[in-house]
Amino acid sequence: MTAVLPRRRPAAAYRRARGSTGFLEWVAIHSIALALGLMFLLPLVFVCLTAVMSDRQALTAELWPRQWQWANFVTVFEKAPLLTYLGNSLLYSGVATAGMLVSSVPAAYALARLRWRGRNLAFLAVVAAMMLPPQVVAVPLYLLWARLDLTGTVWPLVIPYLLGDFFSIFLLRQFFLTIPRDYVDAARADGCSEAGVLLRVIVPMARPGIAAAALFSFLYTWNDYFGPLLYTAERPESWTLSVALASFRGMHRVEWNLTMAATVLVMLPALVLFLVAQKTFVKGITFTGVKG
Amino acid sequence: MLTPSLPAPTATKPRQPPAPRTLTAGERWRLRAPLLPALVFAIALTQVPFLLTLYYSVQSQNLLRPGSKEFVGLANYGKVFTDELFRNAVFNTVTLTASTVILSMLLGIGLAVLLDKKFLGRSVVRTLLITPFLVMPAAAALLWKTSMFNPVFGLVNWMLSPFGVDNVDWASRYPMPAIVGVLVWQWTPFMMLIVLAGLQSQSPEVLEAAKVDGANAWQTFRRVTLPHLRQFIELAILLGSIFIVQTFDAIFMITQGGPGQATTNLPYFIYQQAFRAFDVGEAAAAGVIVVVATITIAMVALRVISNLFTEESA
Numbered sequence: 001m002t003a004v005l006p007r008r009r010p011a012a013a014y015r016r017a018r019g020s021t022g023f024l025e026w027v028a029i030h031s032i033a034l035a036l037g038l039m040f041l042l043p044l045v046f047v048c049l050t051a052v053m054s055d056r057q058a059l060t061a062e063l064w065p066r067q068w069q070w071a072n073f074v075t076v077f078e079k080a081p082l083l084t085y086l087g088n089s090l091l092y093s094g095v096a097t098a099g100m101l102v103s104s105v106p107a108a109y110a111l112a113r114l115r116w117r118g119r120n121l122a123f124l125a126v127v128a129a130m131m132l133p134p135q136v137v138a139v140p141l142y143l144l145w146a147r148l149d150l151t152g153t154v155w156p157l158v159i160p161y162l163l164g165d166f167f168s169i170f171l172l173r174q175f176f177l178t179i180p181r182d183y184v185d186a187a188r189a190d191g192c193s194e195a196g197v198l199l200r201v202i203v204p205m206a207r208p209g210i211a212a213a214a215l216f217s218f219l220y221t222w223n224d225y226f227g228p229l230l231y232t233a234e235r236p237e238s239w240t241l242s243v244a245l246a247s248f249r250g251m252h253r254v255e256w257n258l259t260m261a262a263t264v265l266v267m268l269p270a271l272v273l274f275l276v277a278q279k280t281f282v283k284g285i286t287f288t289g290v291k292g
Numbered sequence: 293m294l295t296p297s298l299p300a301p302t303a304t305k306p307r308q309p310p311a312p313r314t315l316t317a318g319e320r321w322r323l324r325a326p327l328l329p330a331l332v333f334a335i336a337l338t339q340v341p342f343l344l345t346l347y348y349s350v351q352s353q354n355l356l357r358p359g360s361k362e363f364v365g366l367a368n369y370g371k372v373f374t375d376e377l378f379r380n381a382v383f384n385t386v387t388l389t390a391s392t393v394i395l396s397m398l399l400g401i402g403l404a405v406l407l408d409k410k411f412l413g414r415s416v417v418r419t420l421l422i423t424p425f426l427v428m429p430a431a432a433a434l435l436w437k438t439s440m441f442n443p444v445f446g447l448v449n450w451m452l453s454p455f456g457v458d459n460v461d462w463a464s465r466y467p468m469p470a471i472v473g474v475l476v477w478q479w480t481p482f483m484m485l486i487v488l489a490g491l492q493s494q495s496p497e498v499l500e501a502a503k504v505d506g507a508n509a510w511q512t513f514r515r516v517t518l519p520h521l522r523q524f525i526e527l528a529i530l531l532g533s534i535f536i537v538q539t540f541d542a543i544f545m546i547t548q549g550g551p552g553q554a555t556t557n558l559p560y561f562i563y564q565q566a567f568r569a570f571d572v573g574e575a576a577a578a579g580v581i582v583v584v585a586t587i588t589i590a591m592v593a594l595r596v597i598s599n600l601f602t603e604e605s606a
């Protein structure tokens with residue numbers, strides 16, 4: 001298991017590796033890294049620059065703002081009920097992620113460490129459902145939610161997570177498989193119930209995996225566009241940030257620079273969350289598929 | 293050293309020792325009884341949408357004609373298979389997914405190898421490089437459509453202007469490469485992250501040993517690093533493919549599946565069948581075909597890939 005953890009290489013090995021061509025290699029690496037990095041970052045730099053431009057300059061080919069209008073970030077809140085959308089997004093992502101943990105952790109455990117008839121079939125079903133594009137099941141589900149009179153709210157998006165999410169079940173199952181069976185067997189031999197094994201043995205040991213699954217589902221729901229578009233488009237007060245952003249210009253007659261300012265604001269929460277949890281995320285994901 | 297982990301059900305084949313004999317079957321059932329029904333329920337319930345899809349796929353139903361529902365057996369599947377638009381969508385999905393996965397994986401490996409070296413500001417560069425993956429796809433699509441691909445003031449034309457490119461409307465002249473470009477931009481960071489984790493888990497002793505044996509940098513990479521990375525690459529390809537096959541936002545917002553049907557992939561085709569043509573039966577049948585095909589390809593492809601790697605590194 002330790003094989004996957006990042007390891008510092010001794011500095012001496014680096015110096016030896018460089019040798020006489022060291023300087024040229026250093027320059028080459030820096031310039032290639034810089035070029036590739038710029039290529040990937042240019043669109044984002046452009047967003048940030050446009051976000052602080054004046055309305056008139058935003059639709060020109062000029063890249064550098066002539067005057068820095070920081071007030072755009074305030075104006076955008078006045079032009080559109082961003083806080084309402086933010087609340088909806090947080091409700092969707094927060095409740096869905098919490099619900100996913102409650103529902104999917106036990107299901108993943110059942111697939112990983114309980115022996116029962118039809119387990120492989122159930123796992124195949126989870127994998128199949130995971131690969132099913134959401135558009136496929138949208139119609140039957142929409143009709144179902146319409147009958148329950150819940151369309152126009154975020155609940156049709158959240159409730160499925162309370163019942164279990166395939167991708168999370170898959171990730172968590174893979175992670176649980178990396179936990180040595182002996183721990184589970186020892187707890188069972190001590191007379192621990194399965195629920196006890198799950199809560200006292202598996203969950204504490206699988207923290208990175210659980211964190212990665214939670215982060216993945218938060219990102220997915222935060223960025224989800226199709227689901228909110230389908231269920232909340234009819235009632236603007238239920239919109240999430242993704243739907244609001246996509247229809248920003250048309251609906252609110254908001255200028256391009258303000259749209260970009262909103263884009264920056266919408267990006268920030270996911271960015272901050274990820275940067276804080278980056279290591280856990282990578283560890284969780286790679287453990288999941290690569291058993292050391 | 294490391295066992296390959298396939299998503300295929302075969303991976304679940306018990307290689308574990310038999311259950312502890314200290315408990316009788318009755319006792320074991322008593323211990324797991326409070327847990328198991330809940331689990332079976334959770335798994336069964338998550339399958340409801342899929343079962344509904346199966347059900348709808350053998351019905352003829354058009355939402356525009358209420359009461360038109362009737363059992364038609366496999367007729368919808370026949371319709372889907374003979375539908376030229378469906379075949380076009382399959383072709384587009386394969387093109388889109390394969391090119392995106394391959395390009396973003398190659399770029400991701402390149403970036404990961406660079407980030408594995410020590411240089412000034414490495415952690416800042418790494419952090420910044422991850423950002424495209426975190427940008428909301430809808431926002432990314434909006435951004436690419438308006439500020440990157442715009443024929444008049446778009447950044448792509450501006451960057452290519454020294455090479456004689458002028459006022460090209462990328463989204464309508466080269467729709468597929470444009471979409472692939474956006475997706476590669478979004479997915480390269482993900483591939484990079486996972487490959488980087490693989491690179492950093494290599495033991496320095498092995499690399500040192502390769503050097504002592506007289507291997508040059510390329511030989512070391514090809515014979516030592518690449519086989520080690522195999523599983524990380526497979527994992528990244530698998531997870532990436534699952535999401536890239538389902539691409540909807542970028543197509544919906546940038547090209548609307550067009551021009552014509554040039555960028556209509558399966559999710560967008562199904563969306564059109566269900567929400568524009570209201571043919572629920574055919575949409576459901578197409579969905580079932582997608583799932584079966586995806587699972588088959590995932591299983592076959594991963595086998596093939598792992599076989600290739602083992603032969604090369606032998």
